[in-house]
Amino acid sequence: MWHGIDMYSLVYSFGFVPCACEHQGIVDDQFTQLRKLEDENSPHFVMEVASLFFEDCEKLINNMAIALEQKQGVDFKQIDECIHQLKGSSSSIGAMRVKNACIAFRSFSDGQNREGCLRCLQQLSHEYSLLKNKLQTLFRLEKEIVAAGGSIPRVH
Amino acid sequence: MDSCNCIEPQWPPDDLLMKYQYISDFFIALAYFSIPLELIYFVKKSAVFPYRWVLVQFGAFIVLCGATHLINLWTFTMHTRTVAMVMTTAKVFTAVVSCATALMLVHIIPDLLSVKTRELFLKNKAAELDREMGLIRTQEETGRHVRMLTHEIRSTLDRHTILKTTLVELGRTLALEECALWMPTRTGLELQLSYTLRQQNPVGYTVPIHLPVINQVFSSSHAVKISPKCPVARIRPAGKYMPGEVVAVRVPLLHLSNFQINDWPELSTKRYALMVLMLPSDSARQWHVHELELVEVVADQVTKFVALRLLHMFQISMLLKALDLYISIMNQVAVALSHAAILEESMRARDLLMEQNVALDLARREAETAIRARNDFLAVMNHEMRTPMHAIIALSSLLQETELTPEQRLMVETILKSSNLLSTLINDVLDLSRLEDGSLQLDLGTFNLFAVFREVLNLIKPIASVKKLHVSLNLAPDLPEYAIGDEKRLMQTILNVVGNAVKFSKEGSISITAFVAKSELLRDSRTPEFFPVPSDNHFYLRVQVKDSGVGISPQDIPKLFTKFAQTQSTATRNSGGSGLGLAICKRFVNLMEGHIWIESEGLGKGCTAIFMVKLGIPERLNEPKLPFMPKVPTNHGPTAFPGLKVLVMDENGVSRMVTKGLLVHLGCDVTMVSSSEECLRVVSHEHKVVFMDVCVPGMDGYEVAIRINEKFTKCHERPIIVALTGNTEKVTKENCMRVGMDGIILKPVSLDKMRSVLSDLLEHRVLFEAI
Numbered sequence: 017m018w019h020g021i022d023m024y025s026l027v028y029s030f031g032f033v034p035c036a037c038e039h040q041g042i043v044d045d046q047f048t049q050l051r052k053l054e055d056e057n058s059p060h061f062v063m064e065v066a067s068l069f070f071e072d073c074e075k076l077i078n079n080m081a082i083a084l085e086q087k088q089g090v091d092f093k094q095i096d097e098c099i100h101q102l103k104g105s106s107s108s109i110g111a112m113r114v115k116n117a118c119i120a121f122r123s124f125s126d127g128q129n130r131e132g133c134l135r136c137l138q139q140l141s142h143e144y145s146l147l148k149n150k151l152q153t154l155f156r157l158e159k160e161i162v163a164a165g166g167s168i169p170r171v172h
Numbered sequence: 173m174d175s176c177n178c179i180e181p182q183w184p185p186d187d188l189l190m191k192y193q194y195i196s197d198f199f200i201a202l203a204y205f206s207i208p209l210e211l212i213y214f215v216k217k218s219a220v221f222p223y224r225w226v227l228v229q230f231g232a233f234i235v236l237c238g239a240t241h242l243i244n245l246w247t248f249t250m251h252t253r254t255v256a257m258v259m260t261t262a263k264v265f266t267a268v269v270s271c272a273t274a275l276m277l278v279h280i281i282p283d284l285l286s287v288k289t290r291e292l293f294l295k296n297k298a299a300e301l302d303r304e305m306g307l308i309r310t311q312e313e314t315g316r317h318v319r320m321l322t323h324e325i326r327s328t329l330d331r332h333t334i335l336k337t338t339l340v341e342l343g344r345t346l347a348l349e350e351c352a353l354w355m356p357t358r359t360g361l362e363l364q365l366s367y368t369l370r371q372q373n374p375v376g377y378t379v380p381i382h383l384p385v386i387n388q389v390f391s392s393s394h395a396v397k398i399s400p401k402c403p404v405a406r407i408r409p410a411g412k413y414m415p416g417e418v419v420a421v422r423v424p425l426l427h428l429s430n431f432q433i434n435d436w437p438e439l440s441t442k443r444y445a446l447m448v449l450m451l452p453s454d455s456a457r458q459w460h461v462h463e464l465e466l467v468e469v470v471a472d473q474v475t476k477f478v479a480l481r482l483l484h485m486f487q488i489s490m491l492l493k494a495l496d497l498y499i500s501i502m503n504q505v506a507v508a509l510s511h512a513a514i515l516e517e518s519m520r521a522r523d524l525l526m527e528q529n530v531a532l533d534l535a536r537r538e539a540e541t542a543i544r545a546r547n548d549f550l551a552v553m554n555h556e557m558r559t560p561m562h563a564i565i566a567l568s569s570l571l572q573e574t575e576l577t578p579e580q581r582l583m584v585e586t587i588l589k590s591s592n593l594l595s596t597l598i599n600d601v602l603d604l605s606r607l608e609d610g611s612l613q614l615d616l617g618t619f620n621l622f623a624v625f626r627e628v629l630n631l632i633k634p635i636a637s638v639k640k641l642h643v644s645l646n647l648a649p650d651l652p653e654y655a656i657g658d659e660k661r662l663m664q665t666i667l668n669v670v671g672n673a674v675k676f677s678k679e680g681s682i683s684i685t686a687f688v689a690k691s692e693l694l695r696d697s698r699t700p701e702f703f704p705v706p707s708d709n710h711f712y713l714r715v716q717v718k719d720s721g722v723g724i725s726p727q728d729i730p731k732l733f734t735k736f737a738q739t740q741s742t743a744t745r746n747s748g749g750s751g752l753g754l755a756i757c758k759r760f761v762n763l764m765e766g767h768i769w770i771e772s773e774g775l776g777k778g779c780t781a782i783f784m785v786k787l788g789i790p791e792r793l794n795e796p797k798l799p800f801m802p803k804v805p806t807n808h809g810p811t812a813f814p815g816l817k818v819l820v821m822d823e824n825g826v827s828r829m830v831t832k833g834l835l836v837h838l839g840c841d842v843t844m845v846s847s848s849e850e851c852l853r854v855v856s857h858e859h860k861v862v863f864m865d866v867c868v869p870g871m872d873g874y875e876v877a878i879r880i881n882e883k884f885t886k887c888h889e890r891p892i893i894v895a896l897t898g899n900t901e902k903v904t905k906e907n908c909m910r911v912g913m914d915g916i917i918l919k920p921v922s923l924d925k926m927r928s929v930l931s932d933l934l935e936h937r938v939l940f941e942a943i
Contacts, residue, residue: 046920050830053837053923061833069826104865105826107898107920157566 042147046110063158066151069109073144076102077137084133095125095133102140113143190248197241204238226280233273236266307462314466317345321470334481335367338474342449343369346463349416349453352407353423354446356381363446368407379403385420390444393472395421395464404448416451417459421471423447447471557598564591596753614763618790619659621713622647625686628666636674641682643674648687652711656788657764665757665768666715669781672753673719680720680778689714689784709789712766718780724772732770733758761785812927813934816840817858819891821851821876822865827919831863831896834926848876855880859891861933865919866895866904877911892933896921 047062054061076098083094099122106114117140124132208231215227243259321341339351350370354363357378363386365377379386383403389396398405400415423445449467451457568588576584629645636643666684673682689712724732733754754768761768764785772779818840822828828844835842843859845851855862862880866873877893884890894915895908908916917929 045922049920049922050833053833055837058833058836065826065829065833068829072824072826101824104824104898104919108824108827108830110920153563153566156570160569 041112042143042150043110044112046107048110050110063155065109066155069105069111070148072105073102073114077141077144080133080137084130084137090128090130090133092125092128092133096122099125111143111147114140114147117143194245194248197244201238201242201245204234204241207234223280226276229269229273229276233266233269236262236269240266310460311462314345314462317341318466318470321345322473334474338470339367339369339447342467342470345466346449346451348449348451350407350448350450352404352448354379354404354448356425356443356445360443363404365407366445371407377407386446389420389446390422393422393468395419395449395459395467395471397459398448400450404446405450407448407450415453416455416457418448418450419459419464419467420446420448421467423471423474425475558595561591561595561598565595614658615660616656616658616788618654618656620653621651621655621787622653624659624663624666625684627663628670629684631667632670632674636682639674639678641674641677641680643670643682644684646683646685648685650688651686651713652688652789654790655711655713656790657785658760661760662764662785662787665760665783665785668753668757669715669717669768669783673717673721673781677719677721677778682717682719684715684717686713686715688712710786711789712784713787714782714784716780716782718778720778723775723777723779724770725775726772729770729772733768757783812838813930814839816860816930816934817843818861818863819843819845819851819855819859820863821845821848821873822863822896823847824865827865831921834921834923835863837923838927838930840930848873851876852879852883855883855891857884857891861892861894861930863894863896863917866897866908874907874911877908877913881912894929894933 050062050065058064080095080098083091083098099118103115103118103122106112106118117136121133121136121140124136211227211231215224240259240262243255243262246255247259318341321338335353339353342348343351348369350368352365352369353367355366356362357364361381362378363381385398385402386404389398396419398418398420400406400418402418402420404420405415405418425443425445447467451459565588568584568591572581572584572588625645625647629643632643670682670684758768761783764787766783766785768781768783770779770781816839818835820828820831820835820842822831822844823846825846828846832842832844843854845854851862851864864873864876873895877895880893881890892915893913894917895904895913896917896919897904898919905916915929915933917925921929
């Protein structure tokens with residue numbers, strides 16, 4: 017039960033989380049597009065896609081970390097593949113910063129620069145966690161609002 | 173004859189003598205009778221004759237004399253006494269008249285004589301006057317000639333012309349036969365014949381200068397008569413006749429070449445030329461004094477004319493030059509002055525401008541600084557303040573759900589309230605600043621009006637139900653479902669108004685009514701300054717929100733819409749508004765060309781918020797493609813491509829899912845594959861479109877396309893193949909075209925893009941390219 021909580025403010029402020037994200041460049045318009053696809057038929061579309069993305073991303077980052085730690089020689093080809101995948105995923109979901117980090121990463125991996133790659137990987141992880149954080153907050157808010165009987169304003 | 177007492181002895185009458193006497197008497201009588209006749213005749217003829225009485229007298233005298241002589245004829249022979257009587261009478265009368273006449277003539281003859289003298293005198297006088305007039309005329313002519321000559325001379329500068337003209341004019345004036353000018357040669361020892369009147373080209377005669385006649389002429393300033401035989405006069409070949417009189421005069425020469433302006437050339441140079449003038453040879457003309465005078469004057473003046481003329485010309489030209497110079501200098505001065513004035517003016521203006529510039533610059537910099545500061549502030553607000561605050565809100569609300577002690581709960585509640593307030597404030601201030609900037613513009617679009625109200629209701633219901641307030645919504649039947657306007661801000665306004673109603677009501681009910689404002693209702697007596705004018709493609713939406721809350725006292729109503737103003741009544745409320753909400757609503761409503769106001773009957777009697785905004789009426793929705801339509805969510809209406817079977821090939825799970833989501837949203841029946849082998853296996857003629865990702869290395873999407881093409885030999889069975897790629901390189905496009913793909917889309921694909929791509933593809937079966 018919500019005692020004296022200004023639901024209106026909550027809901028009003030809910031609208032700003034994705035706005036803030038977009039403003040900060042964490043997500044871009046593609047994310048908004050995905051949110052547009054949510055309707056009665058697929059009410060959790062964004063959450064589903066995001067979960068898939070998180071899985072994917074974590075796996076790829078782990079793979080890359082392992083590959084870069086190889087003492088005998090870094091398999092840059094594999095890293096390249098991972099980056100490519102990640103880039104594709106992140107652009108599909110609209111994770112702009114992650115995508116940009118991938119692009120930067122690629123140049124280092126093309127140059128077979130291990131140090132550079134490590135730095136990029138770190139950056140990439142950082143961006144990823146940022147995004148994950150934001151999105152999870154968003155989803156939790158959504159869940160709470162829905163649970164309280166409100167409805168999420170749809171994006172048109 | 174009878175006895176007569178004569179002294180001499182009587183002699184017998186001699187017949188001869190008597191005859192002669194007789195005849196003589198007859199003739200005398202005849203003459204005497206004819207004289208008066210003649211007199212009368214001639215006097216009658218003459219116009220004036222003052223002595224008529226004399227004439228009569230004289231006539232009588234003559235007649236009587238004649239009568240006497242006539243009667244005498246009868247006395248030669250024997251005559252009677254009558255005859256003697258008549259004779260005597262006649263004689264007596266004759267004597268009387270003749271004496272009278274004699275006496276009278278004494279008076280008359282002197283008169284007549286004086287007349288004669290006067291006549292003679294007058295004749296003399298007339299002759300004299302004639303002479304004088306002739307003289308004057310000649311002088312006048314001469315004067316005219318001189319003037320003409322002077323004029324001629326003055327109009328030329330050429331010495332030669334001057335001299336020639338002089339000769340010509342002189343010749344004309346004086347009717348000369350010949351006129352010549354002898355100029356001294358350079359040596360000064362000879363005189364050379366330079367100019368002549370009649371002869372065209374004078375042959376260079378020379379005479380030595382020291383001839384006595386020449387010396388004579390040179391020594392006097394007068395014109396001197398010289399002999400025609402003199403060498404200087406022998407210009408023409410000798411004629412038959414006697415040559416006329418010749419006169420020579422000296423012509424003082426001036427050195428015309430060395431002129432000083434201030435020195436008047438002295439006449440002491442004593443160089444002379446000789447001018448010789450000859451009267452016509454066959455006339456008896458003589459040189460008259462006035463003619464000589466004329467000649468002297470001309471001779472004296474001719475070179476002076478030249479000199480003067482030259483001098484004048486020189487002086488004039490100098491003067492003109494000086495004047496020109498002066499004028500040009502003055503012009504320059506004037507120009508310079510005006511330039512100076514302009515320059516000064518411009519410098520002053522420039523100084524002024526510079527000052528103004530400096531001031532403006534300063535102002536600009538200050539303004540820029542202020543703007544920068546504000547922008548920075550806004551940026552900070554935007555980015556940094558919102559996000560953590562939302563985190564606070566979200567987390568606090570989550571915290572509230574956990575197990576808390578009452579004190580903790582209270583604290584959390586307070587935190588939540590404060591942060592909500594802050595959040596609202598920040599949003600409102602951000603919006604307000606943009607509103608005040610004038611930078612806020614309405615995002616016009618077509619939207620579902622009913623949906624807006626439903627949304628508001630959805631948002632407000634939870635709170636209202638908590639407070640046990642009953643909310644009702646009444647939409648008028650004539651309210652259009654769709655309208656053109658700024659959906660977001662309209663919702664914000666309605667939400668704000670309704671939210672206020674909910675906030676400030678502890679119990680009771682809230683009613684929301686919306687209808688189209690009719691013209692008679694448009695003019696409200698409470699808002700005389702608002703004159704809405706509905707038109708064909710616009711309507712006025714009127715919304716009334718009535719609550720049964722605490723109400724507002726009438727004097728506080730005007731303050732409601734002023735920002736930051738808190739009234740006493742509002743301060744007592746728990747969840748106070750920041751005071752900005754209504755101000756922003758007012759601004760939004762104004763932007764929508766509307767009006768908002770609040771009515772309340774007083775404290776405790778609830779209040780009604782009313783606003784009217786202008787919205788556009790969208791076009792009829794019959795048209796297939798409407799530019800505003802994309803805003804209408806397709807999940808409410810019919811799906812774009814119901815049941816369209818499509819195949820999506822993408823290795824990337826996320827990407828695959830997103831594409832599927834897009835297509836499902838558009839109503840397609842989507843099959844997903846993750847490899848080329850699977851794709852080739854699954855693809856059938858049922859699939860209308862195949863989307864394949866071609867940017868994954870190692871996966872040859874092109875190969876698949878070729879294989880599909882091979883598989884479906886007939887064109888109509890083959891599905892449309894569309895490549896999805898993340899790069900914009902030309903080589904990709906060329907490759908796609910080469911392998912026979914029908915289209916290429918750049919990832920990421922938006923919903924609208926996918927929709928339009930599909931419709932284009934299905935219509936035209938080809939699309940190159942939708943990037």
